[in-house]
Every structure is written in C-alpha cells, then in structure tokens.
Amino acid sequence: MLSPEGPTLRELAVQALSSVERGYDLLAPKFDHTPYRTSDRVLDAVASALASMGPFDAGLDLCCGTGAGVDVLSRVCRESVTGVDFSAGMLAVARERVEPQGPAVSWVRADARALPFGPVFDLVVSFGAFGHFLPRELPGLFDQVRSVLRPGGRFAFPVVAPPRPGSPGYWTLLGFDAAMRVRNALWRPPFVMYYRTFRLGDVGRGLARAGFRTDLYALPEFGRRPDGSPRVRLVVAGRLP
Template identity: 85%
Template sequence: MFSPEGPSLRELAVQALSSVERGYDLLAPKFDHTPFRTPDAVLDAVQSALRRTGPFDAGLDLCCGTGAGVGVLAEVCRERVVGVDFSAGMLDMARERVRPAGPSVSFVRADARALPFGPAFDLVVSFGAFGHFLPRELPGLFAQVRAVLRPGGCFAFPLVAPPRPGSLGYWMLLAFDLVMRVRNALWRPPFVMYYRAFRFGDVRRELARAGFRVELHALPEFGRRPDGSPRVRLVMARLPDQPAVPSGRDAVGSP
C-alpha cells in the first residue's frame, strides 16, 4: 500500500495519535506516497468531466492537501485558482509542488467550516476530504460552500460506489471505522476520519437543503458494477443562476 518513500509504521502511529491538523502537518512531506492521496486516474476523469461542463473563471479546492485537485482546477479555470486547507504542512507541500502555467494560483490556510471568502468562485471541488467531517457538520459545511459560490456556481466531487455488504472491502472499511471510534473514545485530541460516515442519501438531502440542485454523472473510465451501476460518479451540485428573491413580509424588510 505504501511506496518506499512513504511513512513508516511508527510515523503513521504518531500521526494517528495526534489531532487531524497536527497529524497532517507530520504526514505532509510523505503524503503523496501514501494511498490516501487521490489517485491520478480519478483526478484525470474528473478533469475530463469538468472540461465538458466548463470553462469556469475562478475555482476553489476545498481541503486541498498537497494540491492534487488544484492541478485539476488549473486546467478548467481561466482566471484564478485557490487551494484552502487547515494544515500548514500540507499547504507548504502544495506551494512547493504545484506550479501550473495557466491561471493565477494561491493557497490559503483556513478551516473549511469557516471559509474566509465571499461569493468569488464559479467552481468548488473537493477530493477525499469528507471523512474528516461528522454527519452533523455537513449542513454547516455545505452552507460555507454555497456562500463562496457565485450564482450558477457548481460544487463537484467524485463519489466511489460503496463496497457490497459482506465483501472484503466492506469489512475493511467497517473495521477501520470501528478502530477510529475506539481510538477517539479513549484518546484526546480526536482524529476524525470515518470512511463510512459520508452516506450519499444524507449528502444529497443536505445539499438540497442548502439550495443546490444535485446531478450525478457517471465517470466512464471506471466502468460499471455487475448490477450496471457506475463504479465512480461525479456529484455536481449547482446553484440557481440568480439569488432567490424574498417574498411576503421578508421582501419589504419586516421583522
């Protein structure tokens, strides 16, 4: 699972016993040599799909890590790309490694639950970060995404089909989440990373509540499962082209 350049078991153990922020600061120099980095095949497939729906002017990579998704945005955005993450170590690696020749690229340290931007972006993407958010945090997270998007903007992220119940992958993810729950019950600070907590039914409902219209696009590069369903989809949550107009008493500013 890890290349020779990746972290040792001791380094992973130290990371796992740290906070999320400190853990990623420690892992940052070797993160791209771990299976936690989004595979290039997924990045390339998302880039191809976004090319078909773009172009976009300004893009934001939410929880950008070492900047793999920033490279995708640089290929589909014409003017500006921003990567945001709360790990200073990950951002240092991103600044060092991501040097696209296209639009202006910058990196900002911030928490995804309190983004320091106004409605300045046409596209927000995120790759592999949602396991760090508890289900109860999704409404606030999606509200933040909506707040930084312009009217008609799009929030896009890949979604891998969950493993079938009883399969090896199913039991591996279940075991990982169980270990994390035990760890967080016994150790502080917590390290939030749950692979099975990001359930599409809940996600779709919360996106709709935040004002998004949700579209699903199969990524054909990954084929289909035996039942015909796509192995990987691109979720594209869109905002209306114009802000909602208040009605009734609110329209005239009544309390």
C-alpha cells in the same frame, strides 16, 4: 507505507494519535506517497468531465492538501485557482509541488467550516476530504460552500460506490471506522477520519437543504458494477438563486 518513500508504521502511529491538523502537518512530506492521496486516474476523469461543463473563471479546491485538486482546476479555470486547507504542512508541500500553468494560483490557510471568502468562485471541488467531517457538520460545510459560490456556481466531487456488504472491502472499511471510534473514545485529541459516514443519499438531501440542485454523472473510465450502477460518480451541485 506501501512505498519506500511513504511513512513508516511508527510515523503513522504518531500521526494517528495526534489531532487531525497536527497529524497532517506530520504526514505532509510523504502524503503523496500514500494511498490517501487521490489517484491520478480519478483526477483525470474528473477534469475531463468538468471540461465539458466549463470553462470556469475562478476555482476553489476545498481541503486541498498537497494540491492535487488545484491541478484539476488549473485545467478548467481561466483566471484564478485557490487552494484552502487548515494544515500548514500540507500547504507548504503544495506551494513547492504545484507549478502554476495558466491561471494564477494562491494558497490560503483556513478551516473549511469558516471560509474567509465572499461569493467569488464559479467552481468548488474537493477530493477525499469528507471523512474528516462528522455527519452533523456537513450542513454547515455545504452552507459555507454555497456562500463562496457565485449564483449558478458549481460544487463538484467524486464519490466511489460503497463495497458490497460482506465483501473484503466492506469489512476493511467497517473495521477501520470501528477502530477509529474506539481510538476517539479513549484518546484526546480526536482524529476524525471515517469512511462510512458520507452516504450519497444523505449528501443529496443535505445539498438540497443548503440550496443546491444536484446532478450525478457516471465516470465511464471506471466501468460499472454487476448491478449496472457506476463504480464512480461525479456529484455536481449547482448553486440555486
């Protein structure tokens, strides 16, 4: 897929007709060669922004996949970094790919909706995972994140501005979500992956209800849209007492 090392169309079709967990187990060996992996440019921009807010002691990469976010946490955390994901295949690749440099790194297989940790983290990050949660699941997810953060801890993730209505990007995402809804109406098990359900306004209200104070930071590396708004923001939600 867009790369000789990426998955073939046949492999993607098999993955798309699987459950989310099984699909990512199959995709894992080639995941880093697909557009689904968060770009180094985004990772570097987030790491730079977080460095100015830290340092932090313990960090958690939520839905870590092959460990790109763990690399970010290793730059801004002093003591320990943990990656959590429910795909055994993705974790296996992460263990092989990530070479600990600095803080100790550990990997845990678990569902983000039922995290097996106490309030032991100062920073939780996540990259590109929220489309795998239905809107009704987000309040529970935010509650889980709050439960593993120490008082004053932060939950950070980048958000890309949505494409303008009528633009090619708009129709692409709309078409993808429509195709996914048809697929899930006709085929079991479902594969939850939607691009247009994670809206910044709704997310801010959900974080507030879960006990967070949210700040937005423009990532200057990506510039601004014609209306002056940032192309990419970093959401930083601080856990309230």
